[in-house]
Amino acid sequence: MPSPSPFPTSPERAPAIAVAGLTLLYGGTPLYDGFSAEFPAGRTTALLGRSGVGKSTLLKAIAGLAPAQAGRVTDGGGADLTGRVAYMDQKPLLMPWLSVLENVTLGARLRGERADTARARAILAEVGLAGRERDRPAALSGGMRQRAALARTLMEDKSAVLMDEPFSAVDAITRLELQALAVRMLAGRTCLLVTHDPLEALVLADRIHVLEGAPVRLSPALEPDAEGAGAPPRAPADAAVRPLLDRLIGSLRGAETVP
Numbered sequence: 001m002p003s004p005s006p007f008p009t010s011p012e013r014a015p016a017i018a019v020a021g022l023t024l025l026y027g028g029t030p031l032y033d034g035f036s037a038e039f040p041a042g043r044t045t046a047l048l049g050r051s052g053v054g055k056s057t058l059l060k061a062i063a064g065l066a067p068a069q070a071g072r073v074t075d076g077g078g079a080d081l082t083g084r085v086a087y088m089d090q091k092p093l094l095m096p097w098l099s100v101l102e103n104v105t106l107g108a109r110l111r112g113e114r115a116d117t118a119r120a121r122a123i124l125a126e127v128g129l130a131g132r133e134r135d136r137p138a139a140l141s142g143g144m145r146q147r148a149a150l151a152r153t154l155m156e157d158k159s160a161v162l163m164d165e166p167f168s169a170v171d172a173i174t175r176l177e178l179q180a181l182a183v184r185m186l187a188g189r190t191c192l193l194v195t196h197d198p199l200e201a202l203v204l205a206d207r208i209h210v211l212e213g214a215p216v217r218l219s220p221a222l223e224p225d226a227e228g229a230g231a232p233p234r235a236p237a238d239a240a241v242r243p244l245l246d247r248l249i250g251s252l253r254g255a256e257t258v259p
């Protein structure tokens with residue numbers, strides 16, 4: 001009998017992610033000022049923007065980890081998202097005193113649940129870390145630590161997933177493999193993906209926004225499928241992807257730089 005997938009389809013219906021009236025100041029300057037946006041249920045939305053514009057802060061605010069002065073995050077129908085969201089930080093944030101396997105099963109143990117170590121091992125194998133389960137994070141390369149953090153996020157099996165540059169530290173081939181894995185595991189979930197790479201956004205996302213300005217504004221969504229590029233994952237060299245890449249690079253060039 002084939003072994004069950006370590007990525008079961010989430011039993012819960014994926015929520016939309018609706019941000020309403022987000023206001024957040026750093027040093028007295030509003031980074032977000034009454035910002036509202038809705039990201040559709042069951043879809044992957046990529047967020048691009050120049051360095052420092054506020055992409056990570058938006059993800060953190062949605063995860064409840066940024067010090068917002070005002071604003072509400074709901075499923076689009078008024079219910080909050082508590083317990084339904086997995087968040088992967090830009091930095092791997094692994095506990096240095098725990099093994100890789102213990103880091104991946106940390107969420108369950110913090111909740112007082114029995115950790116499913118068989119599933120954790122299967123996910124670690126999927127991200128290319130089979131055989132490294134007992135290592136401490138310090139014994140891993142930067143890219144391996146990022147993959148361990150990705151495994152911990154996948155382990156959470158939430159219907160909404162926030163990922164901040166999840167593939168930035170890995171080599172080109174590993175990146176392609178992890179992108180394919182992400183498409184498989186994110187199917188049916190609501191995902192917000194922060195990336196610096198417009199091509200990565202075009203490979204993975206159903207919708208793409210560029211963040212710009214201070215306070216932040218969101219560009220209208222680019223929907224590659226509606227532009228004839230098909231559904232993700234898209235081949236980076238696909239002829240329909242190229243003009244969209246040019247368009248996104250143009251939007252990023254034209255975006256107001258952040259002081």
Ligand SMILES: Nc1ncnc2c1ncn2[C@@H]1O[C@H](COP(=O)(O)OP(=O)(O)OP(=O)(O)O)[C@@H](O)[C@H]1O
Pocket residue numbers: 026027031049050051052053054055056057058
């Ligand atoms: N904890 C903090 N305290 C003060 N300022 C902060 C804090 N976190 C972020 N900022 C500031 O908020 C702005 C947006 O930061 P953020 O990390 O969200 O940008 P980003 O678009 O994700 O950047 P990058 O692409 O370089 O990761 C920056 O000017 C940054 O210096």
